[in-house]
Amino acid sequence: MSQSRWPRSKRVYDWLERRIQIEGPIKEAVLHPVPKSTASWWYVFGSASLTLLVFQVVTGIMLGLMYSPSAAHAWDSLQFLNHNVPAGWLLRAMHGWGSNFMVAVVLIHMAQVFLFGAYKFPRELTWILGVFMLLMTLGMAFTGQVLRWDQDSYWGLAIGVEIMGRVPLIGGQLVHVMLGGPIINGNTLSRFFALHVFIIPGLLLAFTGLHVWMVLKLGINEWPMPGRIVRRETYIHEYNELSHKHGIPFVPGAVWKDLFFSAAIVLAVMVCAAWFGPFGPKGVPDPTIIATVPKPDFWFLWIYSILSFLPPDMETPFILIAPVVAILGLVALPFIAGVGEKSWHRRPVAVFSVMFLAICWGELTHLGTYTPWSPQMTAWSGAVVPVGLLKNRTPLERQGAVVFQAKQCRNCHAVGGLGGERGPALDDVATRLTEDQLYRQVLLGGGNMPAYGSALSPAETTALVRYLETLHPNYQPAAADASRAVAAHGGAPPNTTVQRGGTQIAPPK
Amino acid sequence: MDEKLPPPSPQEQEQRLHEERVSRRTFLMNVGIALNALVGAVVAAPIVAYVLGPVLRRREYLAWVSVGNVSDFPPGETKLVNFRNPFSNSWDGQTASVPAYVRCAEAGKFTVFAINCAHLGCPVRWFSESQLFMCPCHGGVYYADGSRASGPPERGLFTYDVKVENGSILIDAGQIPTFRNRASAGPCPSATAPASPALVARIDPCPSPDGPDRSASTIG
Numbered sequence: 127m128s129q130s131r132w133p134r135s136k137r138v139y140d141w142l143e144r145r146i147q148i149e150g151p152i153k154e155a156v157l158h159p160v161p162k163s164t165a166s167w168w169y170v171f172g173s174a175s176l177t178l179l180v181f182q183v184v185t186g187i188m189l190g191l192m193y194s195p196s197a198a199h200a201w202d203s204l205q206f207l208n209h210n211v212p213a214g215w216l217l218r219a220m221h222g223w224g225s226n227f228m229v230a231v232v233l234i235h236m237a238q239v240f241l242f243g244a245y246k247f248p249r250e251l252t253w254i255l256g257v258f259m260l261l262m263t264l265g266m267a268f269t270g271q272v273l274r275w276d277q278d279s280y281w282g283l284a285i286g287v288e289i290m291g292r293v294p295l296i297g298g299q300l301v302h303v304m305l306g307g308p309i310i311n312g313n314t315l316s317r318f319f320a321l322h323v324f325i326i327p328g329l330l331l332a333f334t335g336l337h338v339w340m341v342l343k344l345g346i347n348e349w350p351m352p353g354r355i356v357r358r359e360t361y362i363h364e365y366n367e368l369s370h371k372h373g374i375p376f377v378p379g380a381v382w383k384d385l386f387f388s389a390a391i392v393l394a395v396m397v398c399a400a401w402f403g404p405f406g407p408k409g410v411p412d413p414t415i416i417a418t419v420p421k422p423d424f425w426f427l428w429i430y431s432i433l434s435f436l437p438p439d440m441e442t443p444f445i446l447i448a449p450v451v452a453i454l455g456l457v458a459l460p461f462i463a464g465v466g467e468k469s470w471h472r473r474p475v476a477v478f479s480v481m482f483l484a485i486c487w488g489e490l491t492h493l494g495t496y497t498p499w500s501p502q503m504t505a506w507s508g509a510v511v512p513v514g515l516l517k518n519r520t521p522l523e524r525q526g527a528v529v530f531q532a533k534q535c536r537n538c539h540a541v542g543g544l545g546g547e548r549g550p551a552l553d554d555v556a557t558r559l560t561e562d563q564l565y566r567q568v569l570l571g572g573g574n575m576p577a578y579g580s581a582l583s584p585a586e587t588t589a590l591v592r593y594l595e596t597l598h599p600n601y602q603p604a605a606a607d608a609s610r611a612v613a614a615h616g617g618a619p620p621n622t623t624v625q626r627g628g629t630q631i632a633p634p635k
Numbered sequence: 636m637d638e639k640l641p642p643p644s645p646q647e648q649e650q651r652l653h654e655e656r657v658s659r660r661t662f663l664m665n666v667g668i669a670l671n672a673l674v675g676a677v678v679a680a681p682i683v684a685y686v687l688g689p690v691l692r693r694r695e696y697l698a699w700v701s702v703g704n705v706s707d708f709p710p711g712e713t714k715l716v717n718f719r720n721p722f723s724n725s726w727d728g729q730t731a732s733v734p735a736y737v738r739c740a741e742a743g744k745f746t747v748f749a750i751n752c753a754h755l756g757c758p759v760r761w762f763s764e765s766q767l768f769m770c771p772c773h774g775g776v777y778y779a780d781g782s783r784a785s786g787p788p789e790r791g792l793f794t795y796d797v798k799v800e801n802g803s804i805l806i807d808a809g810q811i812p813t814f815r816n817r818a819s820a821g822p823c824p825s826a827t828a829p830a831s832p833a834l835v836a837r838i839d840p841c842p843s844p845d846g847p848d849r850s851a852s853t854i855g
Contacts, residue, residue: 198727506764581765
């Protein structure tokens with residue numbers, strides 16, 4: 127049969143293949159044998175990360191058609207995308223939700239690889255590349271948040287600036303390089319645009335190519351079995367045995383699960399995007415609007431929590447040293463534990479570490495979401511005073527209630543369930559502090575409370591303390607200083623057992 | 636696929652490599668590599684200068700900016716002001732506006748605080764009734780003179796250098812204040828002076844963590 131009688135499609139294919147010559151390498155990659163045990167649902171997260179990366183590149187390019195990377199116009203162009211461009215809001219939502227899913231899937235992939243011991247010999251470099259790919263993914267999430275260019279982006283950058291500014295010696299210079307100038311402005315947005323659109327994605331794609339190449343060359347990690355020890359001398363031979371003698375071709379043996387999961391994850395992104403919509407942009411990026419409560423995006427809330435809990439003198443060393451130690455630890459991991467057991471059944475420290483980090487992260491994120499660190503800035507003027515807290519009070523005590531509101535005490539101290547929660551609620555403060563202690567606390571502060579000595583007149587202080595003394599439940603009396611009664615009686619009563627200076631005073635005969 | 640050229644066998648490759656190792660062509664190739672390294676350096680120099688431009692120009696970043704007239708700030712008051720950053724471009728939009736607090740402690744004495752909390756740079760808010768600055772991020776609080784009152788900040792608010800000329804208040808402004816970048820031309824506070832500026836009239840400056848304050852208090 128002569129070639130001219132072959133169908134046209136076959137002839138076109140052959141014409142192309144003679145010039146590109148890529149059929150061989152693709153066939154080799156697609157049909158390479160993998161151990162049968164790797165055709166597992168646990169092995170789908172790597173391919174899902176890749177799918178999401180492609181999804182992000184495509185949606186990102188789409189947004190790039192409309193986005194204006196100018197500090198004066200970026201916010202407007204996002205509003206225009208949200209409201210005036212057909213499906214613009216959906217594209218923004220897809221990119222935003224795709225980003226959240228990508229960070230999540232990359233983290234799950236990393237935890238799975240760690241628990242399955244896949245970072246051990248000979249896949250050390252694959253793991254190290256992966257560590258940097260995680261950092262780049264987080265870098266994409268942060269720079270993407272900056273490109274949203276709303277109030278949260280602006281003040282998020284300010285937080286970044288303050289952290290960067292703590293670097294010894296070159297901190298100031300680093301801030302200027304990061305901002306592209308002296309303040310957060312148009313040059314800053316241009317820098318982050320270049321980072322988010324060209325520099326980090328370019329590196330990420332190159333690293334991804336190399337990462338996947340090494341997965342193909344070194345083979346997919348076999349399912350770890352307790353007692354199957356990794357040894358540098360024998361591992362390659364054992365793996366080839368597993369993959370060639372008892373293996374299956376990657377396509378279709380293992381790939382169908384990857385395909386199912388990738389489709390499911392993209393569908394989940396689409397559902398979230400359509401249901402919840404795009405992220406912001408929130409308030410206009412005008413630094414003179416200071417009535418704002420900046421919060422970082424979901425994936426950075428845990429850092430926000432840590433920064434709140436660190437004692438002041440620990441802060442700078444921790445911020446500068448902890449990330450370096452963490453990254454070095456991750457990079458060094460395959461060299462520290464490059465051989466030995468792979469199975470999580472025999473690696474309790476590994477299992478515990480993952481659980482510990484996951485719980486810490488979850489708890490810090492939860493705290494970052496719900497902890498009322500900030501004073502409630504409008505409670506003093508806006509929160510209702512419950513009737514029960516004013517009833518049957520003397521004029522002086524009511525005057526104290528007015529001082530309590532007017533001096534912004536309520537921004538940090540709730541009463542009747544309303545107000546700030548930075549300090550303790552004061553509904554029953556009188557049961558905890560005596561009159562003297564109240565004066566002392568109000569005037570001198572202490573225990574993370576500012577001193578109000580210079581902001582209150584003596585009359586205001588008296589009124590305020592009198593009012594605070596009435597704040598106790600009916601069934602529980604206000605705390606009182608026992609020595610007052612003693613002093614009022616002109617000394618210790620005759621039949622007392624009071625100790626003075628450690629000496630028992632004998633009652634007068 | 637029979638049109639493909641057969642690749643040279645490993646032995647052939649090895650042999651050819653050996654022949655080429657010391658030859659005029661190898662020498663010329665090495666010269667070529669060196670030439671490209673040189674050109675690469677020539678290309679890299681302006682790129683590095685370009686990327687580091689914001690640092691190389693940093694001496695120029697401070698300038699005296701007016702924030703208002705002396706008469707606008709009565710003694711005992713603290714007011715929020717905005718000024719246009721002296722180094723801004725048309726495409727900066729609203730981000731070129733910078734807020735700050737001007738405090739007139741007594742007639743003719745002005746202190747200008749940066750808006751940024753000394754903890755992580757969030758914008759602090761002034762409450763004149765309680766004479767406190769409060770931060771919305773992690774609840775840092777400062778007294779009227781800018782010294783730390785409570786919360787996570789390690790130090791007081793950043794201040795700008797101030798001078799009064801022809802009845803208007805000028806501040807030495809231009810860059811976002813951080814621990815290493817002075818808000819103004821004064822000595823870097825973290826390097827020389829201890830954390831907070833001196834207190835004016837305070838009964839207790841700020842509760843020290845190991846002082847008797849904390850243990851005596853049942854609040855917080």
